[in-house]
Amino acid sequence: MKNKVNVLVFLILLSLTFVFTFILPPDETVVAKENRNLETFPEVTKESVLNGTFATEYETYLADQVAFRSSFVALGNYVSDWHFFKRDDDVYITTINDNTGTSDNGKGEEGSFVPINFGSLLVFDDMIVEIYQHDEVAAKYYTDIVNSYAETFKDKANVYSLVAPTQIEFLDDRYATIGSSQKDALEFIEDNLSDDVTFVDVYDILGDAYANGEYIYFRSDHHWTSLGAYYAYREFAKEAGFTPVELSDLEATQIDGFLGYLYKARPTESIAENPDHIIYYEDPNVETNIPFIDKNNSNYGVFIGGDKPYQHFITNADNDKTIIIIKDSYANAFVPFLGADYKNIIVIDPRSYTSTVEEIVAQYDEVDILFVDYVFACSLYDFLSSIETIK
Amino acid sequence: MVFSSLLFLSLFLPIFLVLYYLSPSVKYKNIVLMVASLLFYSWGEPIWVLALIFSGTADFIHGLLLEKYENNNKARKLILFSSLFLNLGLLFVFKYSNFFVDNINAIFGTDINIRTFTLPLGISFYTFQTLSYTIDAYFGKIKIQKSYVAFLAYVSMFPQLIAGPIVRYIDIEKNLNERKVTINNFSDGVNRFIIGLGKKVILANSAGAVVQELYVLNTNELTFYTAWLGVIFYSFQIYFDFAGYSDMAIGLGKMIGFDFKENFNYPYISKSITDFWRRWHISLGTFFRDYIYIPLGGNRRHAVLNLFIVWFITGLWHGASWNFILWGLYFGVILFIEKTVLKPFINSNLRVLQHIYSIILIVIGWAIFYFTDMAELSSFFVSAFHFTTEVDGLALLTLESSYVLLITLIFASTPLPAIVGKKMNLYTAEYGQVVFNVIIFIVSFSLILSDTFNPFLYFRF
Numbered sequence: 001m002k003n004k005v006n007v008l009v010f011l012i013l014l015s016l017t018f019v020f021t022f023i024l025p026p027d028e029t030v031v032a033k034e035n036r037n038l039e040t041f042p043e044v045t046k047e048s049v050l051n052g053t054f055a056t057e058y059e060t061y062l063a064d065q066v067a068f069r070s071s072f073v074a075l076g077n078y079v080s081d082w083h084f085f086k087r088d089d090d091v092y093i094t095t096i097n098d099n100t101g102t103s104d105n106g107k108g109e110e111g112s113f114v115p116i117n118f119g120s121l122l123v124f125d126d127m128i129v130e131i132y133q134h135d136e137v138a139a140k141y142y143t144d145i146v147n148s149y150a151e152t153f154k155d156k157a158n159v160y161s162l163v164a165p166t167q168i169e170f171l172d173d174r175y176a177t178i179g180s181s182q183k184d185a186l187e188f189i190e191d192n193l194s195d196d197v198t199f200v201d202v203y204d205i206l207g208d209a210y211a212n213g214e215y216i217y218f219r220s221d222h223h224w225t226s227l228g229a230y231y232a233y234r235e236f237a238k239e240a241g242f243t244p245v246e247l248s249d250l251e252a253t254q255i256d257g258f259l260g261y262l263y264k265a266r267p268t269e270s271i272a273e274n275p276d277h278i279i280y281y282e283d284p285n286v287e288t289n290i291p292f293i294d295k296n297n298s299n300y301g302v303f304i305g306g307d308k309p310y311q312h313f314i315t316n317a318d319n320d321k322t323i324i325i326i327k328d329s330y331a332n333a334f335v336p337f338l339g340a341d342y343k344n345i346i347v348i349d350p351r352s353y354t355s356t357v358e359e360i361v362a363q364y365d366e367v368d369i370l371f372v373d374y375v376f377a378c379s380l381y382d383f384l385s386s387i388e389t390i391k
Numbered sequence: 392m393v394f395s396s397l398l399f400l401s402l403f404l405p406i407f408l409v410l411y412y413l414s415p416s417v418k419y420k421n422i423v424l425m426v427a428s429l430l431f432y433s434w435g436e437p438i439w440v441l442a443l444i445f446s447g448t449a450d451f452i453h454g455l456l457l458e459k460y461e462n463n464n465k466a467r468k469l470i471l472f473s474s475l476f477l478n479l480g481l482l483f484v485f486k487y488s489n490f491f492v493d494n495i496n497a498i499f500g501t502d503i504n505i506r507t508f509t510l511p512l513g514i515s516f517y518t519f520q521t522l523s524y525t526i527d528a529y530f531g532k533i534k535i536q537k538s539y540v541a542f543l544a545y546v547s548m549f550p551q552l553i554a555g556p557i558v559r560y561i562d563i564e565k566n567l568n569e570r571k572v573t574i575n576n577f578s579d580g581v582n583r584f585i586i587g588l589g590k591k592v593i594l595a596n597s598a599g600a601v602v603q604e605l606y607v608l609n610t611n612e613l614t615f616y617t618a619w620l621g622v623i624f625y626s627f628q629i630y631f632d633f634a635g636y637s638d639m640a641i642g643l644g645k646m647i648g649f650d651f652k653e654n655f656n657y658p659y660i661s662k663s664i665t666d667f668w669r670r671w672h673i674s675l676g677t678f679f680r681d682y683i684y685i686p687l688g689g690n691r692r693h694a695v696l697n698l699f700i701v702w703f704i705t706g707l708w709h710g711a712s713w714n715f716i717l718w719g720l721y722f723g724v725i726l727f728i729e730k731t732v733l734k735p736f737i738n739s740n741l742r743v744l745q746h747i748y749s750i751i752l753i754v755i756g757w758a759i760f761y762f763t764d765m766a767e768l769s770s771f772f773v774s775a776f777h778f779t780t781e782v783d784g785l786a787l788l789t790l791e792s793s794y795v796l797l798i799t800l801i802f803a804s805t806p807l808p809a810i811v812g813k814k815m816n817l818y819t820a821e822y823g824q825v826v827f828n829v830i831i832f833i834v835s836f837s838l839i840l841s842d843t844f845n846p847f848l849y850f851r852f
Contacts, residue, residue, distance in 0.1 A: 003578035006825050010581040013832050014408070017401040055435035059398055066397070069840060076841030079834055080597060120604050133609065177784040180612055 024067035039064040077267075121262060122168065122178060126270040127219040128262040129168040134180035135379040136188065142378040143192035145388045146371055150196035152358070152391060157324075157367035162200040162236060163189055164224060164330050164374045167217035170210040182375050189378065198239050200370075202232040218276045221260020222374070223300055226280055229333035232372075240368060242341050250281035255298050278302060286339035287316040293336065303332035309352035313345040322364040324357060326350055326387060331372035342368075350386040357391055392434040393553070394639045395591050397839055403431065411647060417569060421544045424647065428547035432512065439511035442481060447546035449477050450521035451539055457528050458535045467529060474525040478518045485514055490711035513553035515708060519678060521546055524560040526682060533561050541567050550643035554636040556654035556674035563649055570648030580645030582824060587638025589831040590803075592838050595631035598624045598800055601793050605785065610762070610770040616786035618775035622758045624793075627800040629757065630658065633672070659804045662745040663737045664725045664752055679705055699723050709760070714768055718759040725752060 026038060042048070042057035049055075066072065120131040143161075150159040168175060169182040183203060190199045206224075209216050209231055216228030224232075230247060237244035258276040280293050280302055290313055294305035304311060307329050322344040325331050331347065338345055346360055361367055377383050392399050407427045414420045433440045453474045460466035483491075489507050496503055524545075527533045536542045545567055551558050605621035606613075613621070637654035644651045654674050661667035668676050679701050687697045699720065706719020729737050737745070758775070762768035790797075802808065812827070 002822065002825070003574050005822065006578045006581055006828065007574055009825050009829060010585070010832075011408075013829065014400070014405045017397075017836065018405045021397065021401040050437055052435040052437070059396065062397055062401075063840060066401075066840060072837040073841040075834070076837035076839075079593070079838060080600075080841070131604075134612075135609070174784050174788075178788065179785075180609065 020067045021062060021065055026065045027067055027069040027071075029070045120179075121266055122175060123266060123268055124175070126268075126274045127167075128266055128268065128271065129171070129175075130166060130222050130262070130376060131179040132166065132168060132182055132185070132376060133379065134182075134185045134188075138379045138381055138384065139185060139188055140192060141381070141384050143189055145384060145391075146197055147192075147194040148388075149357070149369060149371075149391060150194055153361055153367075153369060154196060156361050157369045158198065158240070159196065160198045160200055160236065160239060160368060160370045161189070161193060162202060162232060162370060162372045163378060164228075164232060164372070165203055165206060166222065166224075166374055166376070167210075170207050185375055185378070200232070200236050200239050202235045205231045205235055218258070218260050219274075220258070220263035220271045220276050221300060222262055222376075223260070223330060224333060224374075225278070226303070226333045226336075229330075230281070230337060233334055233337040236370070237341070245283060245337060245340050247281070250283050252279050252281050254279050255302065258299055260300065281336065283336075283339050285316075288339060289314045292339065300329070300332065304335050304347065306332065307349045307352070308347070309349055309354065311347040313339075313347070315339045315343060315345065317341060317343045319343055319366075320364075321366045321368070322346065323368045323370055324348065324360055325370050325372055326357065326390075327370075327372040328374060328377045328383065330374045330377075334372055348390070350390050351383060353390050355390070392431050394636070394643075395588060395835070395839060398434075400836065400839070403427075408646070418538075418540075420647070421538070421541045421567070424549075425540055425544040425547060428544065428549040428552060431549040432547060432552060436512050439514075442485070442511045442514065443517055443547060444543070446478060446481055446518055446521050447543045448539075450474055450525050450546075451536065451542045453525050454528050454535045454542075455537075457525070471525060471529045474522065478522045482514060482518045484508070485511055487707075487711045516555050516557055517546055517552065519557050520559065523557075523678070523682070527559070527561050533564050536560075536567070548649075550640040550647075550649070551651060554633070554640070555672070556637050556640060556651055557678050558649075558651050558674070559678070562652060566649045572646070572648040576645050576648070580642045581828065582642070583645060584639050584642030585828045585831050585835075587635045587640075587642055588835045590631040590635030590638060592635075592835040593831070594800060594803060595628050595635055596838065597796055598628035598631065601789060601796065602628055605789060610767045610774060613771065613774040614783045614786060615775065615778050616782050617789070618771060619754075620786055620789055622754055622761065622775075624797075624800075625761055626659075626754050626757045627804065629760075630655075630804060631800070657804065657806055659750060659753070660746070660806070661749045661753070662742065663729055663733075663749055664722060665729050665737065667749060667753055668722070668726070675705070675708070695727065698727055702726070710763070712763045713765055714759055714763050718756060721756060721759055 028038070039057075039061040042054055042061055044054060047053075048057075063069070120133075122129050122131055146159065146161050153159065163186055165182040165186065168179060170176070186201070186203055190201065193199050206216060206228060209228070214227060215225055216231065217224050234244045255278040256275070258278050259272065260276060263271050278299070282293060290311065292304055292313065294302055297305065300306075313335070317340055319342070321342045323338060323342045324346045325335065326348050328349075335345060335347055344364065348357070357369070361369075371387075392403065394400075407423070410427070411420055411423050414423050429440055429444075432443060453470050456470050457467055460470065485508050488505060492503050492505050495501060524533070524536075524542075528535060536545075545558075545560060545563065548558070601624040602621055605617050605624070610618075634655040641651045641653070652674060654672060656670040656673065658667055658671040661670055683704065684697055684701045687700065688694070689697065702719045702723030703716060704719070705722070706716040709715040709718065736748075739745075758771060759768065762771055812824075
């Protein structure tokens with residue numbers, strides 16, 4: 001009797017999984033929360049079936065079809081969080097399947113994410129930060145590439161490298177010692193850059209600002225805020241020899257209720273209760289052909305509309321200077337400050353840009369080339385090789 | 392396809408069970424099993440299913456030939472060697488050719504380039520299974536299978552296809568032609584499948600996530616504490632992953648009337664490394680014992696040499712990389728020492744010391760197994776043996792956040808849960824097992840859906 005019941009219950013469970021997945025309507029709350037559409041049925045081609053991409057995509061599609069998915073996901077998270085990973089509600093480390101990479105086009109669209117490895121996140125209080133792992137081979141690769149740009153464009157352009165540290169580095173020691181030292185990583189990069197490259201060292205200015213409690217990093221996103229980017233901009237101005245615009249001369253606008261990419265990767269209640277806000281600055285004296293600020297956007301994509309392969313901003317700056325920024329999404333918050341300093345601001349995302357930098361450099365006289373990345377990007381081989389490719 | 396996936400649980404398994412039990416006779420059941428298994432394999436790997444069919448067809452024909460030339464010893468030998476050549480050749484081309492050429496290039500400074508392949512799933516398992524058929528047929532231990540469908544159903548049988556256990560033909564010969572499933576068997580199968588699912592999805596994946604968290608550091612940045620914590624959690628990850636998969640295989644087998652042999656027997660309570668290898672991946676150990684060690688002469692002729700050959704091959708079987716060979720030889724050396732110098736200790740009654748001795752050597756073994764890059768491996772050991780009294784932030788945080796998991800893992804790797812479970816069934820609730828199954832199933836299903844961390848460890852094998 002007992003065995004009969006056991007078998008019967010198992011068969012009922014299996015039938016229910018079938019009914020939940022294939023018959024009952026999908027649960028829309030998850031996608032609503034993640035700000036995306038339900039996955040659509042993947043394309044069936046001979047190639048996609050044979051190389052297995054159809055199978056992978058179909059399983060992703062299927063996961064979206066499960067009725068009451070949000071409840072299952074909540075239970076799954078509850079079990080893995082509460083029971084296994086969390087000492088209490090405060091601090092834990094978690095692993096996500098795709099590295100946040102550097103790219104969030106701000107619209108929650110996939111495609112520009114760089115799935116590399118397993119990213120590790122540290123979650124505590126109302127904050128999520130990525131844990132940094134230094135990769136010396138990759139960092140050397142980064143400097144080799146930047147050096148080769150300086151070599152190639154020796155007489156035509158000044159080459160600058162700006163590598164941003166992230167929030168975890170400036171937390172107190174208990175957390176800052178988790179993962180590799182970014183200070184050492186940045187020193188390694190600076191030491192390996194050739195004399196033809198100007199290294200824009202933003203470590204101290206960001207560290208000081210953070211120590212003063214200034215809001216230079218988001219708590220729910222891996223990016224810096226526009227204030228963080230502004231400090232970096234001031235350091236760059238010093239190196240490039242122009243007078244930076246003062247923050248007090250800019251008009252600030254605040255967007256409340258911002259929940260960033262890291263939150264989406266690991267929804268955490270304490271952050272939902274206390275979300276980030278975005279402040280963007282506009283210079284009333286600057287006019288551009290395309291706006292720096294995408295006002296349709298209410299997340300990090302507000303800055304230059306997210307990651308685009310190629311953008312050319314023409315400003316009313318009173319000079320003939322051109323800057324080419326080869327970047328990850330950290331540069332997005334940085335670019336709007338340059339409006340008064342450069343006539344041409346050309347922003348390139350190497351992952352999706354298909355032409356060459358050489359072509360652009362040939363068209364202008366006074367050219368600065370600036371690499372803006374966050375330190376994690378210097379460990380992402382695919383990203384780095386894309387920079388190498390577009391030279 | 393893997394068992395711990397939404398597609399398997401919500402579509403493949405229910406439909407398979409329905410079709411299987413609607414089939415009137417063993418003949419039709421074998422057809423359903425074969426077709427389902429080939430689909431199971433093809434999902435995501437549609438091309439390499441051809442290698443599987445090739446291997447199965449080849450040995451099926453070799454079997455028929457062995458029968459045809461029953462009285463011709465020369466021909467029979469030739470047929471056996473042909474099968475060995477084809478199976479091991481297939482394995483070599485797909486799994487080892489690249490490694491082999493890399494080493495040739497490294498040693499002789501040559502620059503040979505060959506086509507590289509992605510490893511067909513489960514190839515190390517099914518080539519061994521088909522081989523076992525031809526070898527046993529050669530020695531007359533089994534009857535020749537006349538039904539191509541039945542034979543292919545054996546080779547491709549999805550429960551054990553991609554991660555074992557290595558099921559020898561001889562062990563399921565009877566089942567293949569005639570099998571009966573009772574409610575009790577099916578119920579046992581359900582229990583086994585669900586406990587395996589739980590081991591994989593709840594325990595192994597959780598342990599694996601901790602490993603990922605700790606090894607976010609480069610090996611040279613690991614401290615004494617993070618290095619060892621990482622490999623301890625990895626030891627649990629690989630055990631529960633593998634044993635979970637074997638449990639699911641055995642359980643699914645029971646549901647359709649096959650009795651697979653046990654593959655794990657609480658390996659972490661071993662009293663010696665000799666003992667450990669009687670408890671870990673039993674189907675592999677006995678395969679090597681019966682098809683390599685004993686034919687080479689076993690204990691009787693050049694036993695030491697035989698021992699090292701077997702352990703070299705055991706290492707190599709796990710992957711085409713030097714660390715696996717090192718891992719195999721590491722155990723070969725320990726087993727040799729246990730047979731000689733340490734014999735008095737192994738046979739003594741110093742239980743506690745024996746357990747400590749064994750578990751330390753096993754865990755060190757997993758470190759060798761984990762780091763496929765030799766430079767990383769040596770830098771790991773430099774960190775791991777650099778003792779300091781100062782516990783770093785990451786180690787502390789990991790311990791603080793994962794000690795419940797660690798205790799659960801230790802507890803679950805001993806026979807204690809089974810003992811407790813038995814008591815619960817007997818003395819408390821009659822339906823305790825049913826309730827347990829429902830909880831484990833729902834939690835596992837939820838974890839699969841929340842899709843946090845679900846790696847598949849056997850792609851190398």
